[in-house]
Amino acid sequence: MAFKVLKPGMLTLLQDLGRHGYQHLGVTSGGPMDEVAFLWGNSLLDNDDNAAQLEITFGMLSLEATQPTSIALAGADLGATLNGDSIMPWQTYAVKAGDVLTFQQPKFGLRAYLAVKGGFLAEPVLGSVATVIREQLGGFTGKGDKLQKGDLLPYAPTQQHTPRHLPRLAIPNYDQTEIDVVTGYQYKSFSGLDRAHFFSSAYTLSQNCDRMGYRLDGRPIGKDQPGIISEGIAYGAIQIPSDGQPIILLKDRQTIGGYPKIGCVTSISGSLLAQKKPGDKIGFRYMSVDQAERERHLALARIHQWR
Template sequence: MAFKVIKPGLLALLQDLGRHGHQSIGLTTGGPMDEVAFRWGNALLENAPNAAQVEITFGMLSLEAQSDTSITITGADLGATLNGKSITPWQTYAIKKNDVLAFHQPVWGLRAYLAVKGGFLCEPTLGSVATVMREKIGGLTGKGDKLQKGDLLAYQTGAVHRQKSVPRLAIPNYSVKEIPVILGYQYQCFSSLERANFFSSDYQVSSNSDRMGYRLEGQAISSDTKGIISEGIAYGAVQIPKDGQPIVLLRDRQTIGGYPKMGCVTRVGGGILAQQKPGDIIQFTPITVDQAERERYLQMARFAQWR
């Protein structure tokens, strides 16, 4: 059976862990902006790690269940209600036929993830259901469409529900404003003064931010190199364009770019950044590759231990 979309909200997209192996032909990866929240959603339900979920940005989404199942909500608190009663994220809930699940406006954070037992059923495009609107690929239609009123989100009916919640210490702290950055090989394009300015300044999230990248406003950073030969763009790359205002490139990033880069934010850091709203203030902090790998290993080990 399925969830029927009653109200589509501002932006609700089907996502899995991404469409990999196609950047050479210009297709970006897509996938969840907050990977930690996404992975916990599937772990709580004992789903496959790549099972499809709905990423809900800002809220205003309403769904009606057509059969029994279990769900989890992770990520931001978007004021979710089940049949009009408030529910909190980071735990599982039993869903009965005709139940109405609604997301309102952010209490904290920006993006929530709705997972269902067994994952949402959708035909993959190039090996993934990840929705990338700019490239018109993935999602329910395979053409990159966001969820619309009347859409049916199919899932396997299940009557067995297990009450589970994420350990409190494992829930990301979205109020942390320091975003870790691994210095890249182009950091030498910036003087020691400019690097110091970058890591000591506050930056405000611009309203011109989206799944492609987060534009930041604050201390302008100048580079000794005005441009570079276009090259492949990694997740989290921190580009410094001509105006000196950093852009952090995220899940729906372009595949090549020609601006010098200070480094890359980590996936955990990118997830924290993706939960910041326009107007929020962040700072960057440098970390080593070893520190980033250790952080990633511990995070993945926590999921494995839970399972």
């Protein structure tokens, strides 16, 4: 009734859609870095949207099934194989007892999602199984542990399998380099020149990129900006610290901060950003709140309509 972990990979975490309603206590939301891929993974199997999946960062994971099930892969192409045969993301596959599922290094993107029929089984902590290592919350142990060799990952076995794949037009374009940004109330405190530089410059993802946030290297902006009184931080907030290099705060972000923020990455672009690796280049594109809301509603409607 489980996958046995033969190789744990670089960073493999159990995730659902996140732990909400506790930021006032300093508890971050967690959840899948690429929420769009996560939702598609559950849709391919007719799972509940919140059914727990594995988020596999950079690959190097190997699992052995102890019971039959149906799986779906979504997100990055990490060179996955089933019993040595190549399998592709955005499809479902039947798995039998004794089958070995392996993920290699990234061919395209950075994070893959492995869903099983009915979702992986774990006990929620504060209403969620989302793994946040820093806060020692969630995961299969409830203590925020990443996968280790020998772990057993429970699921409800099933012989039921429906072959499915995503239409090509529905598959996200991970080659896209433009990241959509909604400006916030602190945007006007930046000079016109800083605003122009921010939206016209290319930035490189630094080596300091993780689930908490992505630090960028490029043309500095707002170096003369004063600090602000610490306040709550939204997903995707773009902080500008004293060195002028933007920091995009993501799923495992801290809940408060005192750097000024020039804007906020949209949720759809946040999923795209989650598939970028250190060294990749991105640029920013202005989007209104109305446009961002329409984009998200359209993406969710497309998933639910496909169901």
